[in-house]
Amino acid sequence: MPRPHLLVGTRKGLFALHADAKRRKWSIEGPHFLGQVVNHAVLDPRDGRTVVAAVKAGHLGHTVYRSEDRGATWKEAARPPAFDKAEGGEGETVNHVFWLTPGPAKQPGRWYAGTSPAGLFSSDDGGRTWQGVDGFNKHPDRRKWIGPPGDGPPDGQTMHSVNIDPFDPDHLYIGLSAGGVFETRDRGGTWAPLNRGVAADFLPDPDAAYGHDPHCLRVHPKVRDVVYQQNHCGIYRLERAANRWTRIGDNMPRDVGDIGFPMVLHPRDPKTAWVFPMDGGTVWPRMPIGGKPTAYVTRDAGKTWKRQDKGLPPAHGWFTVKRQAMTQDSLDPVGLYFGTTSGEVWCSFDEGESWQCLCLHLPHIYSVESALVS
Amino acid sequence: MKVVLPSPLASYTANRREVEAEGASLAELLADLDRRYPGLRFRVIDEQDAIRPHIRIFVNKTLAPSLDRPLAPGDEVLVVAALSGG
Numbered sequence: 001m002p003r004p005h006l007l008v009g010t011r012k013g014l015f016a017l018h019a020d021a022k023r024r025k026w027s028i029e030g031p032h033f034l035g036q037v038v039n040h041a042v043l044d045p046r047d048g049r050t051v052v053a054a055v056k057a058g059h060l061g062h063t064v065y066r067s068e069d070r071g072a073t074w075k076e077a078a079r080p081p082a083f084d085k086a087e088g089g090e091g092e093t094v095n096h097v098f099w100l101t102p103g104p105a106k107q108p109g110r111w112y113a114g115t116s117p118a119g120l121f122s123s124d125d126g127g128r129t130w131q132g133v134d135g136f137n138k139h140p141d142r143r144k145w146i147g148p149p150g151d152g153p154p155d156g157q158t159m160h161s162v163n164i165d166p167f168d169p170d171h172l173y174i175g176l177s178a179g180g181v182f183e184t185r186d187r188g189g190t191w192a193p194l195n196r197g198v199a200a201d202f203l204p205d206p207d208a209a210y211g212h213d214p215h216c217l218r219v220h221p222k223v224r225d226v227v228y229q230q231n232h233c234g235i236y237r238l239e240r241a242a243n244r245w246t247r248i249g250d251n252m253p254r255d256v257g258d259i260g261f262p263m264v265l266h267p268r269d270p271k272t273a274w275v276f277p278m279d280g281g282t283v284w285p286r287m288p289i290g291g292k293p294t295a296y297v298t299r300d301a302g303k304t305w306k307r308q309d310k311g312l313p314p315a316h317g318w319f320t321v322k323r324q325a326m327t328q329d330s331l332d333p334v335g336l337y338f339g340t341t342s343g344e345v346w347c348s349f350d351e352g353e354s355w356q357c358l359c360l361h362l363p364h365i366y367s368v369e370s371a372l373v374s
Numbered sequence: 375m376k377v378v379l380p381s382p383l384a385s386y387t388a389n390r391r392e393v394e395a396e397g398a399s400l401a402e403l404l405a406d407l408d409r410r411y412p413g414l415r416f417r418v419i420d421e422q423d424a425i426r427p428h429i430r431i432f433v434n435k436t437l438a439p440s441l442d443r444p445l446a447p448g449d450e451v452l453v454v455a456a457l458s459g460g
Contacts (some may be wrong), residue, residue: 059428060383061416076412086422093421094421157451
């Protein structure tokens with residue numbers, strides 16, 4: 001019987017949460033890489049045992065670790081993601097790997113990594129060695145897309161949300177914070193922005209081609225050409241025939257708004273998605289509105305939204321759920337999981353109708369990823 | 375020559391804080407260290423061959439600003455993990 005296996009990346013290490021098949025009993029294991037930032041750790045769904053983790057210590061440069069036994073033992077990448085050495089000393093340096101994505105089923109061993117500053121890297125040997133995707137990293141417009149050095153979110157410019165089209169392994173979507181959504185149809189050789197219809201109230205041109213700030217981009221795994229994003233300026237859905245994003249967050253309650261970081265899709269139903277709204281007013285507190293954390297779900301592709309806060313703190317829940325820190329399993333009913341900046345992991349086994357806390361007192365949580373294991 | 379390493383690098387050297395390495399410059403010394411302890415160099419030297427922001431390297435107690443620093447037999451190299459926040 002498949003059972004969920006969660007990988008929780010935190011500011012001070014990596015933890016794993018194991019469930020039984022009924023998702024009733026959970027155990028926690030770790031920390032791995034104690035004291036080091038783990039931005040993201042992902043179990044490869046193609047073999048169910050390889051884990052790749054993005055790791056950075058405060059004093060040291062970043063690196064990538066990989067495990068072939070689901071985290072029992074680890075080996076460091078022989079060549080972590082790094083930009084090419086530039087002549088004259090003006091080259092860029094990868095500060096940290098922010099995002100990891102296993103490649104498509106027909107390309108075993110392939111992985112993608114998004115970094116800060118925003119760069120795209122790939123591996124064809126299960127994460128042992130990494131090379132830059134030159135079509136992006138050396139694109140003549142890349143600097144215009146990602147902005148000048150030092151711009152971007154507090155932890156630096158990031159490439160995140162590396163999504164592979166499940167129907168075309170050469171078609172990738174990426175998110176740049178800030179910079180916008182971009183796509184390639186030739187496995188990274190050429191790129192085009194994909195931001196029509198997306199607001200960017202911090203840009204002077206309302207119809208700018210890029211410069212937007214996607215927080216989390218998700219491509220539906222089963223239904224072709226259905227894409228959602230939680231953006232700095234709203235919640236959007238895209239069907240590629242239209243090629244223009246629709247702001248489905250306009251249908252959220254006005255007193256809640258449609259600002260947040262994560263976005264989670266139902267693994268089968270393309271009209272069902274979850275968000276976790278944050279306060280984007282005044283100085284952008286980035287916390288639950290009024291200190292009342294809640295998820296919202298749509299089951300009709302964003303026409304209507306329903307509040308889901310049963311079991312969550314009714315007041316004084318002052319935490320943030322980061323863009324990589326909310327996910328789902330593919331069981332029926334779908335299990336939902338999120339981690340907080342205050343070190344709590346919450347779960348729901350009825351698709352968000354009720355929530356329970358799985359564990360407390362972990363470090364600041366950066367990411368939560370789930371996989372089904374036997 | 376003797377190289378003293380900080381605790382964040384202990385996982386590369388089986389917890390040895392003092393190791394031996396050779397080289398006529400810091401660049402060569404770091405290359406030799408990486409041969410002996412694979413992966414160590416990248417954690418302290420970035421892809422542009424710059425010493426990473428929270429690492430300091432001293433040769434005979436004098437700060438070395440770059441990998442060009444020549445070395446002589448008998449020099450002592452001290453790698454320090456400088457302050458980096460909480």
